Amino acid sequence: MTKNKSGIWSFFSSVQLAIVLLSLIAFFALIGTLVPQREAAAEVAGLISPGLFSLLDKMQFFDLYHSVWFFLLMGLLTVNLLICSLDRLPMAWRRFRMRPSSQNDDVFKDCPEENSIRARADMVQAANAAASLLKKRYRKFIRTNEADQVFLCADKGRFSLFGVYVVHLSILVLIAGVIIGSVFGMEAYVNITEGETVNAVNPRRGSQSLPLPFSVRCDKFTVELYESGAPKTFQSDLTFLKGNQIVQQGKLLVNHPIEIEGFRFYQASYGAVPGGKATLALLRADGRRDIINVGAGYAFELPGKEGTFNILRMEENLMKMGPAIKVVVRSKKEEVSFWVFQQIDKIKQTNPDIIQQVPIFNPGLFRPYTFTLVGLEEKYFTGLQVSRDPGTPVVAAAALLLICGLMMVLFSYSRQIWIRIDQKKEGVRICIAGRSYRNKTGLERELQYLIAELKDNLEKSK
Amino acid sequence: MINTTILSWVTFVYFASFVFYLFRMILGREFWGKLATWTALAGLVAQSVALIIRWKTSYDLGMGHAPLSNFYESLIFFAWTIVLLYLLMEWRLKNRSIGVFVMPVAFLIMAYASIAPGINNRIEPLIPALQSNWLTSHVLTCFMGYAAFTVAFALGIMFFIKQAAGNDSSKSGAFIRRLPSEYQMDELMYSCAALGFIFLTLGIVTGSVWAHYAWGSYWSWDPKETWSLITWLVYAVMLHTRLVRGWRGRRMAIMAIVGFACVLFTYLGVNFLPSLHSYMT
Numbered sequence: 228m229t230k231n232k233s234g235i236w237s238f239f240s241s242v243q244l245a246i247v248l249l250s251l252i253a254f255f256a257l258i259g260t261l262v263p264q265r266e267a268a269a270e271v272a273g274l275i276s277p278g279l280f281s282l283l284d285k286m287q288f289f290d291l292y293h294s295v296w297f298f299l300l301m302g303l304l305t306v307n308l309l310i311c312s313l314d315r316l317p318m319a320w321r322r323f324r325m326r327p328s329s330q331n332d333d334v335f336k337d338c339p340e341e342n343s344i345r346a347r348a349d350m351v352q353a354a355n356a357a358a359s360l361l362k363k364r365y366r367k368f369i370r371t372n373e374a375d376q377v378f379l380c381a382d383k384g385r386f387s388l389f390g391v392y393v394v395h396l397s398i399l400v401l402i403a404g405v406i407i408g409s410v411f412g413m414e415a416y417v418n419i420t421e422g423e424t425v426n427a428v429n430p431r432r433g434s435q436s437l438p439l440p441f442s443v444r445c446d447k448f449t450v451e452l453y454e455s456g457a458p459k460t461f462q463s464d465l466t467f468l469k470g471n472q473i474v475q476q477g478k479l480l481v482n483h484p485i486e487i488e489g490f491r492f493y494q495a496s497y498g499a500v501p502g503g504k505a506t507l508a509l510l511r512a513d514g515r516r517d518i519i520n521v522g523a524g525y526a527f528e529l530p531g532k533e534g535t536f537n538i539l540r541m542e543e544n545l546m547k548m549g550p551a552i553k554v555v556v557r558s559k560k561e562e563v564s565f566w567v568f569q570q571i572d573k574i575k576q577t578n579p580d581i582i583q584q585v586p587i588f589n590p591g592l593f594r595p596y597t598f599t600l601v602g603l604e605e606k607y608f609t610g611l612q613v614s615r616d617p618g619t620p621v622v623a624a625a626a627l628l629l630i631c632g633l634m635m636v637l638f639s640y641s642r643q644i645w646i647r648i649d650q651k652k653e654g655v656r657i658c659i660a661g662r663s664y665r666n667k668t669g670l671e672r673e674l675q676y677l678i679a680e681l682k683d684n685l686e687k688s689k
Numbered sequence: 690m691i692n693t694t695i696l697s698w699v700t701f702v703y704f705a706s707f708v709f710y711l712f713r714m715i716l717g718r719e720f721w722g723k724l725a726t727w728t729a730l731a732g733l734v735a736q737s738v739a740l741i742i743r744w745k746t747s748y749d750l751g752m753g754h755a756p757l758s759n760f761y762e763s764l765i766f767f768a769w770t771i772v773l774l775y776l777l778m779e780w781r782l783k784n785r786s787i788g789v790f791v792m793p794v795a796f797l798i799m800a801y802a803s804i805a806p807g808i809n810n811r812i813e814p815l816i817p818a819l820q821s822n823w824l825t826s827h828v829l830t831c832f833m834g835y836a837a838f839t840v841a842f843a844l845g846i847m848f849f850i851k852q853a854a855g856n857d858s859s860k861s862g863a864f865i866r867r868l869p870s871e872y873q874m875d876e877l878m879y880s881c882a883a884l885g886f887i888f889l890t891l892g893i894v895t896g897s898v899w900a901h902y903a904w905g906s907y908w909s910w911d912p913k914e915t916w917s918l919i920t921w922l923v924y925a926v927m928l929h930t931r932l933v934r935g936w937r938g939r940r941m942a943i944m945a946i947v948g949f950a951c952v953l954f955t956y957l958g959v960n961f962l963p964s965l966h967s968y969m970t
């Protein structure tokens with residue numbers, strides 16, 4: 228233990244610095260909730276001059292929580308915590324080990340008069356009375372006999388002295404876990420349509436897609452709704468493949484992620500896409516009606532062999548007028564293309580002239596046929612969040628340590644009781660002292676109780 | 690629904706309890722204090738029954754979740770934890786003078802839940818992300834923490850009232866004389882803040898675990914998360930300034946009030962910022 232510590236050491240071991248740093252971090256976090264961050268920063272761009280915006284952007288004002296400034300504060304806090312703990316640990320250790328003896332009876336130095344008893348008893352008798360009292364209250368005690376003095380010492384909750392160090396250590400572990408996560412981790416998302424397979428995901432930061440060491444197939448997606456239409460549950464049946472080998476299969480639900488090779492898959496969202504299949508009704512002028520199931524991209528022959536038609540596009544909701552598909556019909560003479568709406572009757576009701584105004588919306592453009600869209604098959608896609616964070620177990624350990632440490636600090640307290648018995652000419656003098664780093668009121672009460680009991684005992688035994 | 694009817698009655702019961710505590714402080718008769726305590730206890734029991742009924746009803750409706758899922762339910766639970774914590778403290782400390790500052794807070798929260806426009810008191814189904822036991826433990830621990838901070842705040846206000854009245858106890862009114870001593874209030878403020886700190890820590894940890902399962906990352910700097918961190922840091926500073934710098938009394942009272950302002954912002958203010966946690970959608 229060196230007495231004169233260097234300036235840097237005392238700077239970093241000071242609690243003032245800790246208070247300043249904690250306040251600064253809180254202030255930083257506060258600013259970050261007021262100024263739009265990351266993607267949202269675009270809102271600000273319109274309000275201030277481009278020069279100022281790019282300056283602030285360079286200073287990482289719009290990504291505060293990942294900025295150099297924030298890391299700097301965290302780094303300072305780490306050093307502060309480390310040095311402060313190292314600085315104080317020897318003292319805590321000494322407190323932990325402290326046993327009174329004639330060498331260090333300074334604990335009794337300012338023992339007030341009301342904490343001592345004078346009694347007409349001999350030393351052994353008094354010591355035994357004190358010992359049995361301590362045994363009753365604390366079960367274990369230590370007795371040191373010297374020439375004309377006896378020291379007794381008992382304690383409880385000695386380990387709670389280290390609670391604070393556990394708390395502070397947990398903060399260091401937490402910071403380590405966060406760093407591991409930000410260096411080695413990644414966050415990405417991917418949408419997979421039912422039946423499709425992907426082998427790469429899109430990172431949240433950066434535009435390049437990231438290949439996975441396996442591929443993922445969405446076999447099925449199901450969603451269950453409440454009566455109100457809000458989703459109750461949704462789930463994807465996923466298959467993970469390597470080459471053509473199935474490595475893992477499972478159902479993915481919200482709040483129940485799947486983990487594979489360090490990647491965790493989360494059910495995040497879903498949506499519908501046209502499934503590439505549609506049912507068309509073809510009505511001819513003479514009243515004959517044919518139903519044809521069609522798929523995008525293929526060519527189909529017209530029932531009367533006048534030519535062929537192709538499906539060019541399929542829209543779930545074209546211009547807010549419902550499902551529609553775009554058809555091109557080719558014959559020897561001509562080639563026409565037009566949209567076929569499912570709800571053409573409804574559209575005509577609200578807008579009777581639409582076919583005159585927009586000829587391409589006329590489903591009867593190729594005579595003698597009138598096309599009708601009977602139905603469009605939809606497919607779901609599942610939105611997955613994919614993340615890999617090797618720091619998570621470290622952070623979890625830190626959280627556990629933090630909670631245990633806080634319990635140690637705040638729900639238990641250490642208390643040490645010392646009794647010194649001196650042989651005097653006319654009897655013995657008993658001094659009782661105690662120490663508690665928390666709960667001083669409790670200690671006072673305890674000392675009073677011990678003194679009263681001891682007095683009582685000695686008087687009775689006379 | 691029966692549970693909301695009971696809850697609106699509980700609002701008046703808490704108000705009555707506040708009035709009785711006030712009578713005790715002014716008239717100095719312990720009769721009023723006892724009446725206030727029993728009234729508050731009756732309110733707490735009725736509120737617990739209402740919460741259980743609400744819980745059961747949600748199962749009968751096929752939704753099956755603890756009554757902690759929307760803004761209305763969170764307000765009700767907040768008031769419940771405040772009264773519970775206060776009554777426990779009163780019982781442990783054998784001191785009734787804090788009630789006159791705590792009960793009005795519980796009453797105001799209940800009243801706000803019942804009458805503020807735009808607060809929906811129906812039992813609603815949960816969207817998938819909220820269907821998690823971690824949500825229940827998250828909300829439970831957070832509000833335990835908030836309740837402890839609320840009591841610390843009430844003590845902070847009491848401290849200032851006592852100080853403003855001056856130290857000369859012979860001149861000050863009966864009300865002031867019946868407040869606990871400044872030393873006692875300081876100690877209690879610290880105990881409440883420390884208790885709240887543990888619960889807030891538990892709340893942040895359980896929230897992170899939940900986020901880890903639901904969204905794939907334990908921390909995403911969402912405004913509500915960030916504000917709970919700010920609140921946590923403020924109380925960490927409060928504990929340090931007291932323990933290591935020896936701040937007491939007035940400064941602790943200021944910290945308790947600032948901390949409570951952060952709690953309120955975490956709970957209500959961030960709803961005006963876009964967030965995953967928003968109750969008000």
Ligand code: HEM
Binds near residue numbers: 242245391394633636
């Ligand atoms: C987020 C970070 C921190 C947390 C959560 C934290 C938490 C705590 C807690 C709970 C206590 C016990 C308070 C009490 O008994 O009422 C404490 C005490 C203390 N903290 Fe921290 N602390 C943090 C950062 C720091 C830093 C950076 C320092 C650096 C100097 C520091 C220095 C101390 C000291 C010296 C004590 C008193 C220890 C004793 O009783 O001997 N803390 N801290």
